[in-house]
Amino acid sequence: MSSEYLRMIEALRKRYKTVLYERDWLGLPIVVLKAGGREEPPVLVTAGASAVEAAGVYAALELVMQVDVERAVYILPSRDPTGLHGAVYVLSEMLGEEVHVDTLSELRELLKSRGAEVVIDTPTLFLSMLKGVGFAFSGSSREGAYGTLRQLEEKVVKGGLIESLGEVRILIPSQMPNVEGVGLLDRLMTVMVCEEGILTYEHIGGEKVIPEVEVLRRFIQGREMGMVIDLHEGVDRGFYVLLSEEPLSGExxxxxxxxxxxxxxxxxxxxxxxxxxxxxxxxxxxxxxGKGRCGLIDFTVERSYSFAFFTGMNAPLEQRVKAHLTACISALNAYAIARL
Structure with a gap:
């Protein structure tokens, strides 16, 4: 199956240099594109650490085409491309057939009908395993995927299920029907259960990380970055810049x-x-x-200017994308001044 995102990536790769090309667990591309000029040290912009935060991905794709600085700019539009594609796409690929589900109830029934092993089925959390991959959601949560993640931490980690589950990837549908560009099942948050607990794509500095996160970590460790920007979304309407530590004068x-x-x-x-x-x-x-809110900038704060930009999910999608794009272009222009 193709998708708008994959078609866009292939179109951009024809115009811009690809400096990293790896595949995630489902075979979808993790791509870093180079825009801008040749000045060093380069800037890195990433998005989609949580695929339910989709506005940053759209902004990063647009940014590739709008960068107009002499500095080299590396852009990773989606750190979790499988999560970006949502439940229907992923299940269709896993099952080798085209599936259609529109509600959590339909998703539950589909999983059961295809032989998924039900691990937890309570009013607050459903967790099943299909072909070695977990699917979890919570019909009662008002916080979407984030609420389900907290339920998983409660039931799996504190409930003592880590050993029985083993090391396993779990996909959590977005469950945000009122958030434009995210929807009920259109995006997936990816986490991994392991001995250390539940890892997300924000866990980048520890000894154990999700394999796709290790791809990004190796990329960063192999280069001296001048500035790192990670694009995120929050739960209200406001935009803000997050730092791990007090800002330097240049920051x-x-x-x-x-x-x-x-x-x-x-x-x-x-x-x-x-x-x-x-x-x-x-x-x-x-x-x-605040530390612990964005693993990437916690990881890079000692070696480069490091920011996470957050837009509010309650705003319209176009406004969120434009805010991220405006912030990134402004940061790239200001970086030249900050280094003087």
Whole structure:
């Protein structure tokens, strides 16, 4: 099966240099494209660590075509391409037949009818294993895939199921029908159960990581990056910049320009109170500091300028994509000034 994303990747590869090409567990491409010029050190922009945060992926694809700086810019549009394709695509590929499901109930029945082993079936969590891959969802969660992840941590880790499950990949449908570009089953969050607990694509600095995360880690370790930007989405409407530590003077220059341009575009900035309520230390509207929220910038903070940009999922998709694109272009332009 092809898809709009795969067709776009192949079209971009004909125009831009491919500096990394690997395949994920389902055979879909993990691709890093090079845009910009030859100036070093390069900038790295990634998106889609959680495939339910789709706006960053769309923005990264657009960014490849809009970069207009002399610095080399590496762009990884989707860190989890299988998750980006959603439940119907993945199940069709796994089963070798075209399947159609529109609801969680239909998904449950499809899995059972194809011989999936049901591990947990309660009002708060359904978990089954099909061909060595887990599918988990929670019909009662108001937080979509994130709520299901918390249920998995409660039932699997605290419930003592890690040993019986072994090392296994689990796919969690987005379960966000009211979020444009995400939907109920259109995206999947990928996690992995192992002895250490439940790993996500945010776990990049530990001894054990998901294989697709190891691809990115090796890519970073083999290069000296000047700036790293990871694109994410939050649960409200506001945009903000996340840092792992207090910003350096050069980082402050970049942040100021990013926030100015995003605000000029018309995207609301997350307030200090909202950032504080989410557990971050707010430096101002639109700027929060906190470790453990973005594994990539925690991993790169000691070696490069490192930012995560968050848009609010409650905003329209076009606005979220445009905010990310505006922020990235602003950061690339400001980086040249910050290095002076």
């Amino acid at each position: 402050s220059i970049i942040i100021d320009l990013v926030l100015d341009q995003v605000a000029r575009y018309g995207m609301q900035l997350a307030t200090q109170s909202a950032l504080g309520e989410s557990g971050l230390r707010a430096l101002s509207d639109g700027v929060g500091v």
